[in-house]
Amino acid sequence: MKIMDFMWNSIGGSIPKEVGNITSLELLLLNGNQLTGSLPEEIGFVPNLNRIQIDQNHISGSIPKSFANLNKTEHFHMNNNSLSGQIPPELSRLPSLVHLLLDNNNLSGYLPPELSQLPKLLIVQLDNNNFSGSSIPSSYGNITTLLKLSLRNCSLEGPALDASGIPQLGYLDISWNQLTGPIPSGKLASNITTIDLSHNRLNGSIPGSFSGLPNLQRLSMENNNLDGSVPSDVWRNIDFSGNRSLILDFHNNALTILANPLTPPANVTILLSGNPICTSQNQLNISQYCQSTSVVVPGGSTNNDTLCPPCSTDLPHENILRSPIPCLCAIPLHVDYRLKSPGFWDFVPYEAEFQHYLSSGLSLSSYQLEVSTFMWEEGPRLKMNLKLFPNNTALFNSGEVLRLRDMFTGWLITDSDIFGPYELIDFIPGWYENVLPRRTKSSLTTGATVGIVIAAFAAAAILSSLITLIILRRHSSQISKRRNAKKIQMKIDGVKDLTFEELSNSTSNFSDSALIGQGGYGKVYRGILADGTGAAVKRTQQGSLQGSEEFFTEIELLSRLHHRNLVSLVGYCDEDNEQMLVYEYMPNGNLRDHLSAQAKEALSFPMRLRIALGSSRGILYLHTEADPPIYHRDIKSSNILLDSKFVAKVADFGLSRLAPLPAMEGVAPGHVSTVVKGTPGYLDPEYFLTHNLTDKSDVYSLGVVFLELLTGMQPISHGKNLVREVVAANQSGMILSVVDTRMGPCPGECLERFAALGLRCCRDETDARPSMAEVVRELETIWQMTPETDSVPLELESESVSMDPSRTGTQPSSWSAGGSMMAYQYMSSSDVSGSNLPSGLVPSTNPR
Template sequence: MVTFGGIFCVVILAVMLPCLDVALGQSTDPSEVDALGAIKGSLLDPMNNLENWNRGDPCTSNWTGVFCHIINDALHVTELQLFKRNLSGTLAPEVSLLSQLKTLDFMWNNLTGSIPKEIGNITTLKLILLNGNQLSGFLPDEIGNLQNLNRLQIDQNQILGPIPKSFANLRHVKHLHMNNNSLSGKIPSELWRIPLLLHLLVDNNNLSGPLPTELAKAPALKIFQADNNNFSGSSIPATYSNIKTLLKLSLRNCNLQGAIPDLSAISELGYLDLSWNKLTGPIPTNQLASNITTLDLSHNMLNGTVPLNFSGLPNLQLLSVENNRLDGAVPSEIWNDIVLTGNRSLVLDFQNNSLKTIPAAFNPPQNVTVMLYGNPVCGNSSGAPIDSLCQPQSVNQQTSRQQQDSSLICSPCPSDKNYEYNPSSPIPCFCAVPLGVGIRLKSPGITDFNPYEGAFGDSTTSLLKLYIYQLHVEHYIWEVGPRLNMHLKLFPSNTSLFNMSEVVRLQHVLAGWEITLPDIFGPYELLNFTLGSYVDGISK
């Protein structure tokens, strides 16, 4: 046990236990003790992670994952953080007796059954984090009662049925992450009334019906991702051009029909994916926002020529119009306003269209990949350089990266405490014990992370109140979504070990979503927080 000030902290089993304000002689509200007993009774705990839940008082004895605070001169449970504890069983309805609960975190366990409707009685809730389980059943309407809710994460479960219209009453919610379930029915048009909604992620469900035109009235919406649903016969509402705050619109493989509306009025739009639909007609010719990094219109039935408005987009990383019916000439100036130096690159995928001619002076820069396979121009011309552009290719924007070890020749670090070299340390060959952090960017606004790695490091360390050299991006890999899975290492600052209060702070900030990454990176989810040697309290 580590003591600092009036706060007690315990670390066991690779997850940080609560720091709590405890006055001598106080005890936890009896109804909440009973509630925790019922919660444990409905869970299966094969690793005995909750074995101390029958020892003493929940708050004063530091029960695993139980955070408490003094409210109105009484001790109450305010956070239940049971992230990645290998728990199964069900979530007991008695959780509603935790009347002061702000965080309900069962991420990355194996819970089954349905979400109890009684959760709607916990009016203090700010975070509901149930993603990465095996929950089923319908979403309870009662969740719409939670006026203080900031984030609802129920993605990667097996939840059925419609999205409740009552969610429109969530006046403080910013994040609705409901992707990768079996939700069905229409997206409620009422959701536009949510005044603070930033991210609506409903991809990989069974949603159908027309896309709600009313969503264009959403006052704060930045990301709308609804890939891999079946909006059969529906078109993309022209009103979506009025969503002035929209940064990312992703409607891949949704069985959409009709024309692409003119989205040039969305001044902040940085990512547009309308691929694998049944869209027809020409590509709109008005200039898109200069923020655009990714423009994927592939696998549709678009016709006409490749418009000139694709030029003059300084941040463009990927333009894909593969597998359409475009004809005319291969455009030659798309890269003119892009600074393609260092790790910046651009992929232009024109494969399998009807492009017939190519400019005489066609000389893309070295960092530009042009794909022309499956166009008549490949048969109409011969010889270099066009032959090299006419080979079948696939888009591969650095799908993964494993960081190489430092080239410094250093003596081995001590082996007893998981020491290793920090590749970014200002002190060469300095041994320290890092914390491991696994995160996933759930809806990034980029296709290639490489040129944005520096900005990610700057913003992340600033938000975590660390120096830039304390963060090491060990490796990353693009996953289906696309989502970016990253493993980070956090090193102490020019000392061998973090003190325990700093470990507590970092874990709490990351697990409690107390930081917000810049919009270009979108929302993140915490996959793991690995204490390593710190689990034994060696830094106290």
């Protein structure tokens, strides 16, 4: 047996270790299921294995070191699972490996420099893992075969990679990390399409080496600390004929100079908002580039305009748009297809090349293949629907249908450098169904048939493992029959479909001893899943149940959100009038509990600052990276959870938090709501009055959390409002009277800037508040100023003074809250309560 294909069959259970006994196996295709457990190390001893596709399951545990024995393996696809631990450096011994896809897991440790020794490596995709403290090995800049390197959102530190030594590099993404230092000035490969260095801490000027790259589609450097000149000729040597375009995103940096006039072609988009140059009165001619604008990755469909008369409706005929025979009608085959790691940002300029590549691989003429629709998914991955037409006739013959089906399912199409590895999602024969052997994805017959075929080739141990798979499929089918007949069946990547019985067992039958939270939606229980993973089970009460379609839409949305400062969705349950969401468990509870007077240990100032920064990064991700964008609406300290290392993770966001879409003509604006959602004390006053929700509404709520971190107090306590009390204390020169002494001594300038930022966020006027990107940048600056140790000397007693600019130098850029602040090297407050607002220390004020 050479092929084991169980793709997209909703199989549960674990991978049997007996698979390792199938010595003739070449393709192991288990992606798109609900497999759990760990990877059997026995797989590493299958000598002929060429392709491992176990992506989009729930596999946990580490990658076995035995996989380094797979000398013939070219494709290593294990993305979208729950793998943890270190990437084994031993994988560098794989002589044939071309694709290493491990993105969207829980991998940690350091990036192995040894991967640069792989002689045939083309694609490295490790996005959305947690290599905290690791830097990008400089040796990765010497992988001469590399076509794509994607290390997005991996908690990487240190300098940016100098990739100028990679001669064929077409795609580089090292965004959403904590990289520092200047951008390397070496010239990148001429065929590069995408360069994303955004959301880091890079400084210095933008090198001129990004000019003259003929295939460049996007250059993203937003949300860094870059200064100097705005590049004015990046588009040099780019041919903008046809549908070519270029995005240059430099917003939220410190660019101040325009050395040459900006005269880009019409197809070039430049984004400069959030740079000082946009506020310079001498640069009015660039105002068009200073608007707050987001760029959406384009999707689309084929233009079906034709002058031909409609085809007959008796059969599902369609016009073949590019047929050499005018107005030829034929019945197409449909194929759902996905590019798992494309080497470009915009598909439109590559569409014709893709049609030629794939039609050639299928031995079809180019006009016989049409991309009906395409859309980008998280990854980024490109999903599309293809139509295949017969050659100058109305119908495929049966032999051609079977040949095409076998070409797709047998992985007989050669991978392309620019389009990367592909995935067959579904081959849809439609009208030609009677040509193919009858089979149903959800039936047991398929599993039994496959079991019989494999048993003919395998030993008794293998037969045993396949019987196990069949039993699991029967069990899954029985469970499905018990569910509500109206439930919408769908597969959601990376999220476990759990049964009520499984969750009941994990929570000791939802016992009170497992109860860890309760709200208007229902109750939250601590649970231990079957694989030993800790989880928080959110059980919706009867009055809060959603329709199945809405419920699954919310799950699908949540499953696409991956950020180290967001609580991850692990699974869900929708059966027997029960709807439950299962999240990763946060052992250190919520921030509010740690700020209360009853907390066993107080949070130090550096810990509070780190929590503020992590929470802000999570919210910034929701605003700018989620698709569609999400406004939280209910940010509060009890919705900021802390993991075992006190890393902050924002919770309680979902479908009800979708950011408003632009208003359409004749339709009421989507951002005006008749019901204000939120928690008293955290509500944006402008949103409360106008019901007009914006991203600055979240900024206000987060500012209240910052003031909670500063004071330890609650937003509303004993009739007093936290924001008004802190503003009054600041204006009276008594800001130290409200600072929480339990956090110990802290640097005065850091405390000053943090308090100023919190007050800016809580300004009544929306326009006076900073953007989330500005909040993150200011917190990163304060963090860099904060000593790494908590043991700082106490050099200041509490006193009431006003800030003297002559003593402190220039005011911090974040200062616009009004009033006065303290500015000394180190600062500590007097002994005041950490739970209630002090009485008598500040002028009496009325609550908001």
